[in-house]
Amino acid sequence: MTHTDRAAPATALEHLHSLADIEQAAHGLLPVPVRDFVAGGAGSELTLAANRRAFEATRIVPRALRDVSGCDPATTLLGLPAAMPVAVAPIGYHGLVHPDGELAAARAAKEAGIPFTVATLSSRTVEDVAAVAGTTWFQLYWLRDRATTFDLVRRAEDAGCAAVMLTVDVPWMGRRLRDVRNGFALPEDVVAANLTTGTASAAHRASAGASAVARHTAAAFDPSLSWPDLEELRRRTRLPLIVKGVLDPADAARAAACGADAVVVSNHGGRQLDGAVPALEALPEVRAALPAACEVLLDSGVRGGVDILKALALGARGVLVGRPLLWGLAVAGTDGVRRTLDLLAAEFRDALGLAGCTDPSAATLLRTRRASDGGPSPW
Template sequence: MLPYEALEALARERLPSAVFDYIAGGSGDEATLADNTAAWARLRLRPRVLRDVSSVDTSTELLGAPLSSPILVAPTAFHSLVHPDAELATARGTREAGSLLVLSSRSSRRLEDVASAAGPWWFQVYVFRDRGLTRALVQRAAAAGARALVLTGDTPYVGRKRRNRGDSALPLSDEDFLANLEGLTHRALAEQAPDVTFQDIARLHEDSGLPVLVKGVLRADDARECLLHGAAGLIVSNHGGRQLDGALATADALPEVVEATQGRVPVLVDGGVRSGRDVLRALALGARAVLLGRPVLWGLATGGADGVRQVLDALREDTAHVLALAGLSSLSAVGADALAPTPGR
């Protein structure tokens, strides 16, 4: 895989400018977008020496799914904007890399079709204004083989983007928009409901029979409340800097959330992960896995399914290399002592 900056630049050359800006941009002044990557870089590593790292194992397991590495594909919308095979290519590339796909409820291909191309997958959920539409979607996802639901909790309204040119600037057909919205009578009913609460965690579990993870958690009190209402896992996320600008970086929020869960459920993290060093930093802070959003889309834009696989394989290989240099032969060997103490932690 090309270095992230080169891959992004190549995607920029190949995509319409409105599509590139839609994916690359953040909300407000894009302060959180920038801080997501910077926060990982602020963390310094403490390598061990004279350890046998002739073999490094990056494999792991999440909610019963065996995976080649702790690197998953985050939910992102409308992959038809970047490649004609859309989420079908993303699913194939993710499967071939031995990873797990979190499929967006705003995918541009029917979830049943994506499921047939995927390995293990989870289904991301917005609670729509039309609650019946939400219920039907999660039941379809369960029937199609999703292993879990991921409730996005940080989007009662869509954040205003600095580079926003409006939906009309995106080459998105009604067929793409409506791929998973069978029976929709009015487009506004597919907007996120602003009255979502912790009680919706249990409702989604009851409707689907699937474990429910909550994405968008940045605070200990919210983490505890999610667990109280039955969450099977948490994803520390600020939506890639696309919602509340000025929100703290996920690397800064992660320790508080991990401490609040006390090991009862897996904690995952996304936002600004670009290297094996970042993966090690996340694991040392207590995350079980990381999720990639923009890098996967750039891989899809530049190489289709093979591009997605190459992004995931390259980051897995870089993670193994970094683990070896840090004197760690497996993920289970990673602890908090892999990081140098920082002020305030």
Template sequence: MTDPGDIPPPSTAGPPACLADFAALARAVLAPDIWDFVDGGSGAEITRAANRAALNRVAVLPRVLTGAGSPRIGASLLGREQAMPVAVAPMAYQKLLHPDGELALAAAAGAAGLPYTLSTLSSVSIEEVAAATDGPLWFQLYWLRDRGLVADLLDRATAAGSTALMVTVDVPVLGRRLRDVRNAFALPAHVTAANLPRGRDELAHAGTPGVSAIAAHTGALFAPALSWSDLEWLRARTELPLLVKGILDRRDAVRAVQTGVDAVVVSNHGGRQLDGAPASVSMLPEVVAAVDGRAEVLLDSGVRGGGDVLRALALGAAGVLLGRPLLWALAAGGRGGVETALALLAAEWRDALTLSGCADPAEARRLRTVTGG
């Protein structure tokens, strides 16, 4: 399935010209069930499609005669200067895409000067990934039934040099992803949840007709009743900058800020959780207004290129998380593929700033937008 508004696949065998070109390259080399696992959303995939459609409806009004010249493309995220206002989103089991998995994607992100967010469900350990990247390492936490295991993951992430902690709050249970159900998708033997104790991911490898083994595994592992008191416990337990990912309602954004988080990630999990939830970008302005500068706001879900980074900043975001396109690039060419994708993103972002008359990302946040125009 292709996102509405995605750039058509290349008509020649030449090198990729944009991030969207990597999708066709990845699909050509991946097994169909793995492609579906990465590409699919939940339910009828209404929200997944809405993410891209909503971004396409955001028009940015460029300024002219600004004298901006060649723009500065770097920006601060969580108090640290980054090469772009972009971080790599947390994504599970990257060895499904390439034998090097998280090692390749983290190394490429570090070389590009971008934060890499390591998933709790990484197929490579925290310690190995930390050793593979020279860039900022953020650790993403899923809330587990075993509080002791949560504490252990926090301690390991801190000891490994993580510079931020991102807790995902929109997965009390895994969304019903029909492609995985129909494929009876299960992890192959060589892909494991490397950060969990041995034997904790057996359900993820048990293929059963009409059942997603990934959903069965997370159902046994994740705590379904995550609450604000848990977030307060987490805030008290770590001094790392804390991001909360999975916020759509401005009321939840305000409550998160009151709990002491440093950043809110407006996200519908790439359309993989509640099908029928609004597109993330549609809720971004409300959340930005509600947070009112008390924490950074990042956009996740549907981001496909430098023009989307411009849209997000013009709507008030500090930056974006980039997900699926980097998995496509990983599948197509390992670390080199991801490096190419990130170089294309930097070129697109520079062009977007230049063509909108902005000297830097701060000026992009002062641009006007028109929705539906």
């Protein structure tokens, strides 16, 4: 079984009142290896946990006596309208949790008015997803086969994608012990639909004490990716360029100098270097290192509307949300993703107004404190 065959009925969704509720429901539906593949992190999962602790330790100082009767969560991301400062993060293999895969999630994102990012390792092609999505971004892994890499960029352009997002923190996949212990492999009916190389089949060959997906990515991804490659990509595409997986301010500044229109502060959701700094902690210094025209997005650990507000207060233009939408997809396909995004939107608008902000831009003026010591945040 590759996904749940017992999706929750639509009427049950109204009884799920938070993203945590949806995650719990999904855990009861998915096979353990699939659940672990989505939920797990690298190594001892220290960074996975630290991402959440960083959000939990950050406190907002609300402003009073602000007229928030017209509170509006809408914004723009890379110059295009978004109903809230959120985009769907690139996640491979949606087909693991629901047969409609990325198509179901993309439809929900379109209804919610936010961008959807198609992953290189999507289980549906970029063309098929872009045909049903609204604003579409394409996430690119740098492949050993350079011709295929640039063909993917061309296909994204031809499909009408609004941006290319290059992921720079995966020279190879981090050691994810849940997958190793489960001997995780893709079922035969879930494929990397954007790739036609023979290495794709490696992701389906299970073996004890190893992750078949890790073997596949090691064979397909080019660990020699470096700054000249980013410069070449900038020359090769007319689309806005997003660089995802930046934590050091110096790297962020150099990415902007190479022509990046945005950077994503991310530790890959705790799935790469275990022990990496939480993305939220790295965010303020990265923002300070960049010119104002270069947008900053925050990825890794966002689990609710207040988290979005905290990210904006610390310098982000918006956030990427990943795992919560896969849980919604597992629970009820498009309806489940829609419910997840509706809850996220309601939570964010609530947080925005209660903090005294009329719109997302006002959140950048909020002060934050750390719960651990009660003093001003050093971030």
